[in-house]
Every structure is written in structure tokens, then in C-alpha cells.
Amino acid sequence: MKLSYYFEDLSRAYKAEIEDLQSDSEGKNVLRARLMEKRKQFPALMSMIEFAPEMVVPAFHGGVRFIDPHAMTHLSSLEPDEFPSWDAIEDAVRFEPWGDELALIALGEPDGERFMSTVVCLEYLLEKCSDKHGSRPVAASDDDEAEKDDEEQDKDGNEDSEDDERGLDEAGADWMSEQGFDRNE
Known part of the structure; x- marks a missing residue:
């Protein structure tokens, strides 16, 4: 899978954010509690969707089902200015009821469609392309061979x-x- 530069960078940051949220200083798993807190704070986090979406996207973690994986794979290869409209993407995913509520809040923002495209793609990449599944997305860069x-x-x-x-x-x-x-x- 070839990732756009946008998703190459953000997918790493998002994975790190989820890992950060997983445990407290004592090593206890507190992911569920921290995600609930993010969901409660979601309206206040809207100011961050443009400059730090990876900090806001966790509110949706575990609440997205992928109906059309091909659409998500295609989306992951695009830069934000190439994203299709949210109307063209929303049929490719389903949200948990609480996720639908968050999506409505986000879509009310000026950059909401771009953010929601970012949300579903980051969740897809985290779920489908993590190292535990044995596959790793390929960066869309010319020096992939040099890195190998x-x-x-x-x-x-x-x-x-x-x-x-x-x-x-x-x-x-x-x-x-x-x-x-x-x-x-």
C-alpha cells in the first residue's frame, strides 16, 4: 500500500498517540478511560483538527467499521487537497452511535470534511496495517529503496x-x- 506523505506522517503520529493513551505511569491499561475523556471533551478539541488532528482522532478509536476497504486504501494514497467530498466517503464506513454524534460535531466545523476523511483513514491504517498484522504501509517517497x-x-x-x-x-x-x-x- 502506498501512502501519501500526509498519511505517512500522521499514521505514525496517530499510532504513537494511541500507544501513549494506553497506559498510565504505573503501567496500568487506561485506554478506555482516556478515550471516554476525549469523547467528552470533543467539542473543545475542535480547535486542534487543523494543526494536530492526531490528537483529536482518538475520540473515534474503536468506533469505525469499514464497509469498503478499497475506498480507504485509495484515500490513504491522497493528499488532503485531493480528498473527495465527505459525501463520497461516508458510505465506505459506519460509526458506532456515539461516533455518529462526534462526526456531526466535526462536520459542523469549517475543516470538518477533511478531518473526518483523516479520521476514517487513520483508523483504517491503524487497524489494517499495524505491524502485528505483518504488513507495513509503504511511504510514497523516491528513496524507499535507499531506506531498504x-x-x-x-x-x-x-x-x-x-x-x-x-x-x-x-x-x-x-x-x-x-x-x-x-x-x-
């Missing part, structure tokens, strides 16, 4: 991961120093 080669080198041990780690540490220290923090030596 790098991964193979890492697996073969041809790259010195200690040197890579030190390089990252140094780069991080440089960045922190540029931000005004004292450098730890």
Missing part, C-alpha cells in the same frame, strides 16, 4: 550502531546547546 538498503545493512551488522548512537547523541547535545541549555560533557 540501510535497513539491510543494519541487520547485516555492516553499520557500526555505536558510532550512529554517538552521532545522534552529539547532534542532540548540539541542538540542546543551540536552545540555550548547558552542554553535558
